Amino acid sequence: xxxxxxxxxxxxxxxxxxxxxxxxxxxxxxxxxxxxxxxxxxxxxxxxxxxxxxxxxxxxxxxxxxxxxxxxxxxxxxxxxxxxxxxxxxxxxxxxxxxxxxxxxxxxxxxxxxxxxxxxxxxxxxxxxxxxxxxxxxxxxxxxxxxxxxxxxxxxxxxxxxxxxxxxxxxxxxxxxxxxxxxxxxxxxxxxxxxxxxxxxxxxxxx
Amino acid sequence: xxxxxxxxxxxxxxxxxxxxxxxxxxxxxxxxxxxxxxxxxxxxxxxxxxxxxxxxxxxxxxxxxxxxxxxxxxxxxxxxxxxxxxxxxxxxxxxxxxxxxxxxxxxxxxxxxxxxxxxxxxxxxxxxxxxxxxxxxxxxxxxxxxxxxxxxxxxxxxxxxxxxxxxxxxxxxxxxxxxxxxxxxxxxxxxxxxxxxxxxxxxxxxxxxxxxxxxxxxxxxxxxxxxxxxxxxxxxxxxxxxxxxxxxxxxxxxxxxxxxxxxxxxxxxxxxxxxxxxxxxx
Numbered sequence: 073x074x075x076x077x078x079x080x081x082x083x084x085x086x087x088x089x090x091x092x093x094x095x096x097x098x099x100x101x102x103x104x105x106x107x108x109x110x111x112x113x114x115x116x117x118x119x120x121x122x123x124x125x126x127x128x129x130x131x132x133x134x135x136x137x138x139x140x141x142x143x144x145x146x147x148x149x150x151x152x153x154x155x156x157x158x159x160x161x162x163x164x165x166x167x168x169x170x171x172x173x174x175x176x177x178x179x180x181x182x183x184x185x186x187x188x189x190x191x192x193x194x195x196x197x198x199x200x201x202x203x204x205x206x207x208x209x210x211x212x213x214x215x216x217x218x219x220x221x222x223x224x225x226x227x228x229x230x231x232x233x234x235x236x237x238x239x240x241x242x243x244x245x246x247x248x249x250x251x252x253x254x255x256x257x258x259x260x261x262x263x264x265x266x267x268x269x270x271x272x273x274x275x276x277x278x279x
Numbered sequence: 280x281x282x283x284x285x286x287x288x289x290x291x292x293x294x295x296x297x298x299x300x301x302x303x304x305x306x307x308x309x310x311x312x313x314x315x316x317x318x319x320x321x322x323x324x325x326x327x328x329x330x331x332x333x334x335x336x337x338x339x340x341x342x343x344x345x346x347x348x349x350x351x352x353x354x355x356x357x358x359x360x361x362x363x364x365x366x367x368x369x370x371x372x373x374x375x376x377x378x379x380x381x382x383x384x385x386x387x388x389x390x391x392x393x394x395x396x397x398x399x400x401x402x403x404x405x406x407x408x409x410x411x412x413x414x415x416x417x418x419x420x421x422x423x424x425x426x427x428x429x430x431x432x433x434x435x436x437x438x439x440x441x442x443x444x445x446x447x448x449x450x451x452x453x454x455x456x457x458x459x460x461x462x463x464x465x466x467x468x469x470x471x472x473x474x475x476x477x478x479x480x481x482x483x484x485x486x487x488x489x490x491x492x493x494x495x496x497x498x499x500x501x502x503x504x505x506x507x508x509x510x511x512x513x514x515x516x517x518x519x520x521x522x523x524x525x526x527x528x529x530x531x532x533x534x535x536x537x538x539x540x541x542x543x544x545x546x547x548x549x550x551x552x553x554x555x556x557x558x559x560x561x
Contacts, residue, residue, distance in 0.1 A: 111561060136561070145419070151363035152353035169353050172346020175363050181419040181560030192346025243560035247418065267487075270561065 075142065075161040076199060077251035078213070079222035079229045080135055082239060083258065086218050087112055087133035094215035095137070098200065105186045107197035108137040108212045109276045113240070115268025116259075130268045132257035134239060135221065137212065138163060138184035138197035139250030146176035146185055146196075154194075161226075161251055162199045170194050181243040182250070199223075229253050240264035285343035287549045290411065291439070292337035293370065294432060296330050297404040298440020299447075300377070302461075303330075304401040306444065307394075310457075317451060319384040326447060327381040327400075334374055362414040369410045373403040408436055421486060422495075422557045427479050431552055434472055435545055441465040442541050449534065459522065466518055472544065473511050480504040483555055492557035503551050507544050514540035 087110055095101070095108040116130040140163045147155040147163065154169035155176060165185075170193040177185040177194065188195045200210035208214075213221045222229065230236075236253040238245060240263040259268075303326055307314045318324040342348045357364045376399045382388075383396040412429045441461055448458045483495055494500055517537035524530050 134561075148357075148360040149363070149417075151355070151357050151361040151367065152350060153356040154353070169350060169356075170347060171350035171353060173344070173363060174346070175361075175414075178556070178558070179417050179419055181558060183558075183561055187346065189346075194346075241561060243419070247560075 073159055073161065075226040075251055076140065076204065077161070077224065077226040077229055077253060078137065078139070078199075078210075079224070079233055079253045079255075081220045081222075081233075081255040082132050082134060082260065083255060084218045084220035085110070085133045085135055086220075088217065090215050090217055091135050091212035091221060094211045095197070098211040101195075102188070102190065105188065105195060106276060107184075107186070107195070108135060109183075110135045110272075111270050111276065112272040113259075113263055113268050114271040115263055115266050128262075128266075130259040130263045130266065132259050132263070134242065134254075135212075135216075136182060136242070136252070138199070139182055139248070139252040140199060141248035141250045143247075143249045145179045145181075145248055149175050149179040151175070158201075160204070162201055162204070163196070164198050164201065165194055165196055167191070167193045167195075181247055226251055226253075240268065241270065283550075283553050285340055287546065287553060289337050289341040289344075290432075291435065291545060291549050292333055292340065293407065294411070294436040295439035295443060296333045296337065296377075297373070297408050298436040298438070299326075299333075299443040300330055300373075300400050300404045300440070301436070302440040302444040303327075304397045307397050313453065313457075319381075319387075324450070325381070325384075327377055327384060331374070331377045331381060334370070334377060338370060338374070362410060366407070366410040366414050369403065369407040373400070373407045376400040376403040408432065419558045419560060420556055421488070421559045422483055422492070422555045423552075425482070427475070427482060428552075430475055431479070431548065434468060434475060435548065438465065438468045438472060438541060439545060441468065442538055445534075446538065462518060462522055466515055469511050469515050469518070469541070472548070473508050473515075476504050476507040476511070476548065479551075479555075486557075488557045492555065494554040495557065500551065500555065503547055507547050507551070510540045510544045510547070513537075514544065 089110045092106055092108050092110055096106065099107065101107065111134045113134065114131050116128040118125045119128050140161055144155065144157060144163050147157060151173065152169045152171050154166045155163060156166065157163050172187070172192040172194065174187055174194065177187065185194050185196045203210060209223045213223045230253065233253055233255060236245065237256050239254050239256040239260045317326060321328060323329060342351065345351060354367045355364050358368060380396040380400045383393050412432050415428050416424050418424055441464055445458060445461060445465065480500065514537045517533045517540065521530055521533040521537060524533060
């Protein structure tokens with residue numbers, strides 16, 4: 073079984089949100105649904121050291137969509153078996169089966185599953201299955217001007233970029249084993265210790 | 280009715296039916312002759328008929344939070360791993376067991392069949408309670424994935440059960456001395472409710488929530504916790520006064536007041552439970 077995956081380099085991301093817009097555009101997503109989102113993490117400040125002021129400012133971004141996890145908790149939680157994991161590792165929702173109970177959105181620690189109010193069903197990133205079947209990259213990957221995103225077979229991405237590391241405030245990777253490798257920003261460890269926060273929650277919140 | 284309203288109504292009503300069934304079964308084993316005197320068949324005074332209606336109403340309410348109720352036929356597709364599928368299975372099992380109990384009493388079944396029906400109803404009710412508890416203990420929802428959830432659901436089930444059986448006992452003119460132990464159990468359960476509200480407040484406030492929950496951090500949680508404690512306290516006071524008074528009319532008023540406060544606390548408590556939902560991660 074293949075394991076298609078995303079790669080994200082937080083050091084390269086400028087937070088321009090082109091990936092988010094490209095995804096919305098390609099999938100014609102309504103207001104309130106953002107399959108790929110950019111979280112802005114901020115914290116810290118200036119600290120006095122004798123006569124000088126030292127910057128301890130924390131600022132970085134995380135672009136994230138569905139991680140098409142190896143252990144997709146949403147799939148186990150869905151009572152209708154509307155969520156499936158394909159041979160290539162892509163996790164999709166069958167809208168014809170979904171009853172819109174929203175339980176999957178409670179169980180996913182990445183907010184990947186989002187409710188379509190108009191149609192009464194859950195929706196999520198499908199890794200641009202149509203593009204992938206044509207040998208192309210998902211639209212968010214090719215749209216990124218900073219080349220912060222990449223896509224491919226998990227093993228090949230690990231070989232290219234090294235193993236994935238934890239980045240604050242994403243949950244512990246052991247929870248779902250996400251198919252999303254991350255190169256954390258240099259401030260990420262500091263952010264965890266200093267309780268940096270998501271500063272654009274109102275912008276990306278979806279209920 | 281919004282999603283939360285439908286879920287609050289479904290969980291409360293179904294737990295009320297489970298609790299009442301459990302206490303009803305307990306009463307059956309403690310004094311079978313009392314149960315034999317109760318009405319049976321299609322009457323609003325028949326306990327199991329009322330319980331069935333209550334459960335049916337709860338099931339109807341559960342449909343209101345679905346975005347695509349027409350796809351609810353798929354709800355049992357994933358019994359292997361989904362707690363929702365298991366909950367729907369156990370709610371069906373519980374309905375069938377109550378129906379069996381209704382038929383058994385209606386047709387005047389023998390002691391062994393009647394006992395089996397009571398045991399089956401209690402077992403199915405307990406199974407439903409367990410699936411409801413497990414459904415909400417989601418690893419990603421750190422405010423629910425702890426012992427406070429089973430404590431909250433079990434207490435709500437037992438408190439509502441004892442309260443409703445108390446109402447039934449008065450409707451059926453059961454002697455006061457016979458219901459007194461039930462009153463004492465109810466008072467003890469309410470004291471546990473007060474403790475639960477306080478512990479829940481302290482525990483959730485001490486939690487490190489990655490991007491917070493405005494309900495918890497902005498003071499509403501505190502106000503509603505105080506409300507719960509005050510309302511439960513009043514219910515306890517009125518129940519104690521009820522046990523001390525001898526005039527039937529005063530007793531009636533005291534009981535209505537205490538039951539009203541108990542139900543207000545239950546609704547507020549369940550609203551607080553849903554409002555404290557906060558996930559780990561993003």
